[in-house]
Structures are given as C-alpha cells and as structure tokens.
Amino acid sequence: MIDKIKDYIGEAQSFSTENKEELEAFRIKFLGKKGVLNDFFAEFKNVPNDQKKEFGQVINALKNAAEEKVKSIVETLESKEETKGVFGDLTRAAEPVIVGSRHPISIVKNQIIDIFANIGFNVSEGPEIEDDWHNFTALNLPEYHPARDMQDTFFIQTNPDVLLRTHTSSVQVRYMENNKPPIRTISPGRVFRNEAISSRSHCIFHQVEGLYIDKDVSFADLKQTLLYFTKEMFGKSKIRLRPSYFPFTEPSAEIDIYWGLKTETDYRITKGTGWLEIGGCGMVDPNVLKNCDINPDEYNGFAFGMGVERIAMLLYQIGDIRMFYENDVRFLEQFKSNI
Structure with missing residues (x-):
C-alpha cells in the first residue's frame, strides 16, 4: 500500500x-x-x-x-x-495620456519672438551671471553713476565685479561686440533684481529687449516698429511715447498702449485712464556704440524693452505675478490649449 x-x-x-x-x-x-x-x-x-x-x-x-x-x-x-x-489584445482602448502644457511665460515669449521674426529680428542670448562691464559700464553707467540705484542688483559676495544681470541689455552689448551693423536682434531672457515680492513685482522676471543698428535710423522707425508689435500682440492700434530717462538711450520714452475702458477690469489695470505702460525705448546713446566699437558718426539705432510677465498678465487677466512661479498644476493646466 x-x-x-x-x-x-x-x-x-x-x-x-x-x-x-x-x-x-x-x-x-x-x-x-x-x-x-x-x-x-x-x-x-x-x-x-x-x-x-x-x-x-x-x-x-x-x-x-x-x-x-x-x-x-x-x-x-x-x-x-x-x-x-x-x-495581446491590440484592439483594446489606449491608456489616457495626460497632455502637458507650456508655461504662460513661454507662450508669451514665443509669441513676441515670432512677431519680431516676421520683420527680420533674430534672437540673441547671453549669460545670466554677468560682469559689471556688460551690465552697467558699457551701457553708459560708469562706476558711481547715480542711475545704478534705479536697479537693485544682486552682487556675488566674493566678487563685486560679478552679478546677476538686471536686464537683457547686457546681451545686446555682447552682440554688438561680436557683430557689425546692420544689427537687428531681440534678447529674451530671465533677469534678477533685489525687489520685494508682491502681487505686482518679483525678484525674478523675464524681459525681451530689441536692438536695431544701421545707417540713418530715426525715431519714426522706432515708433512704427512698436506700433506693428502692439497691433500684432494686443490688437491695439493706438500707442503713445512719453518722455523718460534711460542711461543707455537718448532720447528715451515709456511705451503706452490705449487699452480702453470697456470693463471694470480695464478701469482697474489702467487706473481709470485707459492707457497702460508696457515698456521703455529710445535711440541708442552714442557712448554705448563707442563702447562696443561701433562708429556713432556712421551708425545709429534704437532699442526697446518690455516685461514678459506684464504682457502675460494683460493677455490672460492674471492678477498676481506670483502665480507664474508657484508651479500650481491647477493654474498651469488652463494653458493646455495654447501649446
């Protein structure tokens, strides 16, 4: 058994x-x-x-x-x-794929680049950690110039000659040093200023600055370029240039567009005037051209600059600049249709 x-x-x-x-x-x-x-x-x-x-x-x-x-x-x-x-079952339904989205800052920056590319502007880039020459001195801001106080700068503690760039004008200086006129370029990028963070300002933000250097460039050329941009970007055909001061341009002006007063939001963002500032501009100072080895007797030009966050806040009616940097998925998902 x-x-x-x-x-x-x-x-x-x-x-x-x-x-x-x-x-x-x-x-x-x-x-x-x-x-x-x-x-x-x-x-x-x-x-x-x-x-x-x-x-x-x-x-x-x-x-x-x-x-x-x-x-x-x-x-x-x-x-x-x-x-x-x-x-094994190739007829089964696919798993849902979550579609990502571009950041609103990237969307607006790319739109600005495309608009200026249509009229012959190329894109130039430079380092975010700069030296004093390219960020200040070459731009007609020598040491101890009082206008340096207009920009609260982050300096590198171990080397006072090294800093985080306060504007992308430093890229324009580098471009002029390495390229001869005619020059037609825009410089998008991130900049840094030692400012208090609030709903309207941040210590980190983005700029797009433009530069055009050639023979017989006039202020009228600058105005028409800006008018073309505002029409393409905002659909607005009315701008004004208010006298202002920038060390690297002379004459200088603030750029305003007529936003209108159709809604309560329009009243709030324009403070009841209908006009809204979007940037600054002016004719390049001859000293800047000299510092970059360009003969100011033969060439002249204009420059302009604008904040990307400011434009994005206008286009998408965003009330707080801090939302751009908080990485809140609920906020970012609203821009999926713009990728």
Missing part, C-alpha cells in the same frame, strides 16, 4: 499541463471527495499499528505534493492570462 502511495506521489510531482480542464481533472483525482487521498485516509484504520506512522507520513506527502502542484500550475496559467490581457 505504501509503495502504491509513493507511485501516486511521483505521478503528482511529474504532472504538467497548460489546460484548465486537465488541471481540474488532476485536482479531482487526488483532492476531490472521491479522490485517491480520501480512499487512503479511509484505509488508515485497517493499517497495522506498526505501519501507521509511516503510512500517515506518506499520505501527507501525497497531499502536499498534489496541493503544491495545483497551486503552482494555477499561478502559471493566471500569469499567462494577465500578460495576454495586457499585451
């Missing part, structure tokens, strides 16, 4: 199948109510006392072998079914 049970153990251990029906038949044969195990347990009472211990051990070995075999084959079959379910 013990030898017969051992034969069944060998049969159970060697059993293999990939068919559920065959596995079920195996389970019934060994573990079912009328299976061989029940028969052997029923025979246990007839076994001589001196053989009962060995008989019981062999029966338990058969039971364990059968149960382990069933469990092993079930796991194998389920694993194959899962793999087939995931990779």
